[in-house]
Amino acid sequence: MPLADGAPLSRAPAADPAGEAPVLEVDRLEVVFDTRGGAVHAINGVSFSVRPGELLGVVGESGSGKSVTMMSALDLLPSPPARRTGGAIRYQGRDVSSMGPKALRKLRGGDIGFVFQDPMTSLNPVFTVGYQICEPLRAHLGLSRKQARKRAAELLAMVGIPSPEARLDDYPHQFSGGMRQRVMVAIALSCEPRVIIADEPTTALDVTIQAQILDLVRDLRHRTGAAIVWVTHDLGVIAGIADRVAVMYAGQIVEEAPVAAIFAGPRHPYAAALLETIPDVEGERPERLTTIPGQPPILRAPPAACAFAPRCAHAFDRCHAQNPPLADDGTGHKAACWLRPETVAAAEAGEGAR
Amino acid sequence: MSLDAMPPAAGAAPAPAGSGSRALLKVEDLQVLFPIYKGLLRRQVGSVRAVDGLSFEVRKGETLGLVGESGCGKSTTGRAILRLTDITGGRVELDGVDVAALEGGELRRMRRRMQMIFQDPHASLNPRMTVASIIAEPLDEHMALGRKARQARVGELMDAVGLREDFASRYPHEFSGGQRQRIGIARALALDPDFIVCDEPIAALDVSIQAQVVNLLEDLQKKLGLTYLFISHDLSMVRHLASRVAVMYLGKIVELATREQLYASPRHPYTQALLSAVPSPDPAREASRERVILTGDVPSPANPPSGCRFRTRCPVAQPRCAAEVPEFRKLEDGRQVACHFAE
Numbered sequence: 009m010p011l012a013d014g015a016p017l018s019r020a021p022a023a024d025p026a027g028e029a030p031v032l033e034v035d036r037l038e039v040v041f042d043t044r045g046g047a048v049h050a051i052n053g054v055s056f057s058v059r060p061g062e063l064l065g066v067v068g069e070s071g072s073g074k075s076v077t078m079m080s081a082l083d084l085l086p087s088p089p090a091r092r093t094g095g096a097i098r099y100q101g102r103d104v105s106s107m108g109p110k111a112l113r114k115l116r117g118g119d120i121g122f123v124f125q126d127p128m129t130s131l132n133p134v135f136t137v138g139y140q141i142c143e144p145l146r147a148h149l150g151l152s153r154k155q156a157r158k159r160a161a162e163l164l165a166m167v168g169i170p171s172p173e174a175r176l177d178d179y180p181h182q183f184s185g186g187m188r189q190r191v192m193v194a195i196a197l198s199c200e201p202r203v204i205i206a207d208e209p210t211t212a213l214d215v216t217i218q219a220q221i222l223d224l225v226r227d228l229r230h231r232t233g234a235a236i237v238w239v240t241h242d243l244g245v246i247a248g249i250a251d252r253v254a255v256m257y258a259g260q261i262v263e264e265a266p267v268a269a270i271f272a273g274p275r276h277p278y279a280a281a282l283l284e285t286i287p288d289v290e291g292e293r294p295e296r297l298t299t300i301p302g303q304p305p306i307l308r309a310p311p312a313a314c315a316f317a318p319r320c321a322h323a324f325d326r327c328h329a330q331n332p333p334l335a336d337d338g339t340g341h342k343a344a345c346w347l348r349p350e351t352v353a354a355a356e357a358g359e360g361a362r
Numbered sequence: 363m364s365l366d367a368m369p370p371a372a373g374a375a376p377a378p379a380g381s382g383s384r385a386l387l388k389v390e391d392l393q394v395l396f397p398i399y400k401g402l403l404r405r406q407v408g409s410v411r412a413v414d415g416l417s418f419e420v421r422k423g424e425t426l427g428l429v430g431e432s433g434c435g436k437s438t439t440g441r442a443i444l445r446l447t448d449i450t451g452g453r454v455e456l457d458g459v460d461v462a463a464l465e466g467g468e469l470r471r472m473r474r475r476m477q478m479i480f481q482d483p484h485a486s487l488n489p490r491m492t493v494a495s496i497i498a499e500p501l502d503e504h505m506a507l508g509r510k511a512r513q514a515r516v517g518e519l520m521d522a523v524g525l526r527e528d529f530a531s532r533y534p535h536e537f538s539g540g541q542r543q544r545i546g547i548a549r550a551l552a553l554d555p556d557f558i559v560c561d562e563p564i565a566a567l568d569v570s571i572q573a574q575v576v577n578l579l580e581d582l583q584k585k586l587g588l589t590y591l592f593i594s595h596d597l598s599m600v601r602h603l604a605s606r607v608a609v610m611y612l613g614k615i616v617e618l619a620t621r622e623q624l625y626a627s628p629r630h631p632y633t634q635a636l637l638s639a640v641p642s643p644d645p646a647r648e649a650s651r652e653r654v655i656l657t658g659d660v661p662s663p664a665n666p667p668s669g670c671r672f673r674t675r676c677p678v679a680q681p682r683c684a685a686e687v688p689e690f691r692k693l694e695d696g697r698q699v700a701c702h703f704a705e
Contacts, residue, residue, distance in 0.1 A: 069568040184659045185432075214431035214595065216656045219639035223655055241569060244641030248648040267645050285573040287602040289625060289640050290647070296580070297573040297602060303538050 029101070030057035031235050032081070032120070032203045037095035038310075039073075039080050039259075042088055049307040050076045052259040053095070055334075058203065058235040065250030065267070066239045067282075071304055073259040074239045075125075078205050082116050099203070118148040121196030121234075125208040127188035131180040137164075137191050138176030141198055148199045163194040167224060186217035193224065200232065207239045222249055243286060247271055252340075255279045258305055258315035261334055265341040275343040278316045314346065322347060333358060385419035386589050387443070387557055392416040392452035394435070394442045398664060410664045412438045414613035415452070417690070420557070425583065425590040427604030427621075429597055429636070433660055435613040436593045440559040443591070444476050445469060456557060474504050477550040481562035483542035487534040493520070493545055494530035500552040519548040523578060540571035547578065551586070559591045564599065576603060597640050601625050609633045612671040613663055615690065619697035629693065629704040632672045670701070678703065 039051035051073045058064045068074045079085045081097050083104065097104040099115060107115065116122070124130040131140060141160040145151045151159060157176065164172035167190040180188055189209060196204055206225075210218040226249060229236060240246060246253055247267065254264040255276065263276040274280040284298040302319040314320070317327040326346045334344040335354035345351055394413040397406045413435045420426045430436045441447040443454050445461060454461045456476060464472055477500075480486035487496055497516050501507055507515065517527045523544040534542055543563060550558055560579065564572040576599065582588060594600050600607055601621060608618045609632065617630040628634045635654040642648055656675045661667055667674050673683040682702055690700040 069570060186659060215597070215639040216431060216635060217659070218641075219653065219655050220657075222641070223653075242641065243569075243643040247643050247645045248641045271643065271645050282569060283643060285570055286643055287598040288642055288644075289598045289601055289637055290642065291644075293601060297576055299573040299577060300570040301574075303540070303571070 028059045028061075030059050031100055032237070033057040033096075033098040034077065034081055035096045035098065037077060037080060037097065038093045039076055039085070040091045040093050042091060046308055049310050050090075050259050051080065052307070052310050054256070054259065054261055055095075056254050056261065056264065058237055060202065060235050061229070061233045063229060063236040063238060063249055063251050065246035065253045066237060066256060067241060067243060067246055067253060068256030069241055069304060071306075072256040074256050075207050076259075077256075078122075078207055078237065078239055081205070082120060082122065083112060084116075114148065117144045117195075118199045119202050121199070121201035121204045123189075123192050123196045123204065123206040123209045126212050127185065127192050128180070128212075130192065131188060133180055136177050136179055137183065141176070141191070141195055144195065144198050159198070160194075163198055164191070166197070166228075167191075167194045168220070169194075186213055186220060189213060189217075189221055190224070193221070193228075197228065197232070197234075201234055204234050204236045205239070206236060208241070209238070210245060211240065211242070218245070225249060243271075243283065255282070258307055258311060260311070260315065260344065261342075262316065262345070263343045264334065265343075269339075269341050275341065275348055276316075276345050277320045277322050277347075281321075314344075330355070383421045383423060386422040386457060387420040387591070388453070388455040389419065389439075389443065390417050390453040390455070392439065392442060392454060393450045394438050394447060395450045408664055410662075411613050411666060412663055413442060414663075414666075416610075416613075416615055418608055418615060418618055420589055420591055422556075422589055423583070423587055424606065425592050425604045427600035427607040428591060428593045428610060429595060429600050429607060430610035431595060431636075431660060433663070434610045435663070436610050437561055439610070440478070440561050440591060440593050444473075444478055444559055446478070470504075474500075474553040475555050476557045476559070477553065477555040478559045478561060479543075479546055479550050479563045482566050483539055483546050484534075484566070486546055487542060489534055492531050492533060493525070493537075496534070496545060497548045497552055500549060504553055515552070519551055522551065522582065523548045538571075539567050540574055543567060543575050544578065547575075547582070551582065554586075555588070557589045557591070559593065561593045562595070563592075565594070565596070572599070579603070597637060609636065612660060612666055614671060614700065615698075616672065616701070617697065617699050619699075623695060623697050629697065629699045630672075630701050631676050631678055635675075635677070 035055050037051050037054045041048045041050055054077050056064065066074050076085065080092060099119065138157065138160055141163060142156040145156040145159055160176055161172045164175060169175055169187060169190055183191060210221050213221065222245065238250060250267045252264065253267050253270045254261045255278065257278050263270065263274065263279045270279065274283055281298065281300045285300060287297060300319055305315055311331050313329055314327040314332055317323040320327065332344045332346050332351045333354050334342050335350040336342045337350040343351060392413055393415055395409040395411055398408045398410060399405065400407045416439060428436045428439065438447060442449050449462045452462065456472065459472065461472055494516050497519055498512055501512055501515060516530060520527050520530065525541065525544050525548065534545065537545065564575050567575060583590060592600060592603055604621055606620050607624045608615050609630065611632050617624065617628065617633045624633065628637055635656045638654045654677060658675050661674055669685055670683040670688050673679040676683065686702065688700045688702045690698055692698050693704065
């Protein structure tokens, strides 16, 4: 059994992530929602991967498809209305969609932990917190009631909840927002997952509590070596914790790069504009905030042109005619914009191959 | 823009914000307590001290930022000033008139001068009313306008907030979040108020839309000489908008200073912790800066700690903090701080 009593949650410490094989891969994922108003193409070919010990930040506005991507990766979207129309998700090289229901159940909450946005609606109000932490421990690891309870108390202690033994018998409403989110983190960590998907885990929290949770995640990451996918709309949060950042717009990744590179020199006009619109508590204070005119599109058909072109200050003819592919410039900095030479080169190579 | 044609509010010449201009709103020792009832006889056993002795003023034409975490009483303060929540004690003076003491028709007349922009544009607009009837509701309530005049005024207001007039007969669900907030702003402007409480007006909006709404609020302020109380938990947006900032913790103001003072050198330990907790969109600075991470949660306002209310989470608390309530005093540079040790 991997869980010796009282053993600290630890695997190999986070080594250089670049050298290892990705633990979770999403490959050209496409998701369509069938709504009364017609089909909505929510995800249009999203690809990313995370390696052990790595933290990938996924940023975008509401409706950009960040949550849908993550839910779809674990086959958690209700169908109908959601429909996966293309792409593959691989966990440790194995295709998730070919797994049977039993293997999939083992994956969810077992090898892949999930932290949802709102701790009030994702914890069950009629069960004690202890019961809810013990549930995955008993189901996935086959621990006895007693062992599971002991482990649950350890997990609560690890995420920084005072007097964990006693708090196991409390119900979710007896915890504050920050404490509830810690419980969610404890549940996600309970089976020593290799991947943690965190969907806006601090959005509902106050800044001082958010700072506590971010601190906790930085610490846990180094102790457990798990890969983390952190979904958020807050660029500030991403700057502080991520190794790599993927920026999503209209169901596509428009830029992906190491965190320092993207904040120092964003290449996609959307990423650049997003960085400019947010004010800061330090540094220069602009007289007027930069805005991005217009609104994100609702895609009734897969994008035939650049989805950002109607709002883009730099758009030219090709942007309105052809959808730019995401291309790497050789340093790991990827962008999908016709202004970038690597995108143009990738498009030519793609056409040649076809 | 057609707003130039608006009847100017009494003395609404856009006054520059600053120490020179006079106070439009004066709040003295404002208190809002919510009773707690218990037992068979529903006896009052205590009270939630949501707002407990606030004093501040908002000068004509300026924006005062009111920041704090959820549950600190900032929204209750805004609602109490507009008399949307019953005031337990204290004075709220708008242009010399004590709003807290007004009743009936007098209060109704005063309401024209003070308006509110709400947080959630989905919840604060009636889904069964058209945009025109939403914006005209305050007009119907307070003014007897003819059909033509009413329609013209609605058009003018929609134009002022950047909505197309031909949307007037549409319903709120046909609009995006940012546009809905514009409808809420148009409604708040309908009666030509002097003073507007903005209660987290951008919290429910996407980042790229937030900036549009903030710029609109700034433009309207310049054009109409509006005075804002801007309630928010977003410290970076408050830094952009407000000329002075009040920081609240558990029903009390702990620090009140000009924007420059507050962000450059916060003096209260809570302000310092709050500012250091805001993540910065700059990885280099994130990696290098010192964080003050507060432990624990905000205590219950039904049973606040003795002495200084922040002492249970304060990194520099002393025995004296438990015994003595710190005075909200003025420092040499003009700012006000409620801490025994701030200098």
